[in-house]
Amino acid sequence: MYAIEFETDIQDGVVNIPDEYKAFANRHARVVILLEDDPESSDLRAFSEHSAGLVDEWSSADEDAVWK
Secondary structure, eight states: OOOOOOOOOEETTEEOOOGGGGGGTTOOOOOOOOOOOOTTOHHHHHHHTSOGGGSGGGOOHHHHGGGO
16 A cells, blocks of 8 residues: 645545546545534534445555554
8 A cells, every 4th residue: 555645625525636646537536525623614524534444445454454
């Protein structure tokens, strides 16, 4: 697995990938979105309170063993 990190704005549900990472176009990727804490947004907090471990597709021991 290869990981990159960059900051961008989400506009109309679209995340723009910086030009230096365009080589990753048309590939499958796992996306993690980290947002600055916003105590006014209970909807966003509700999303983050769910465990990714409950999603079957994310339960690969090979990929996720390092996080346990």
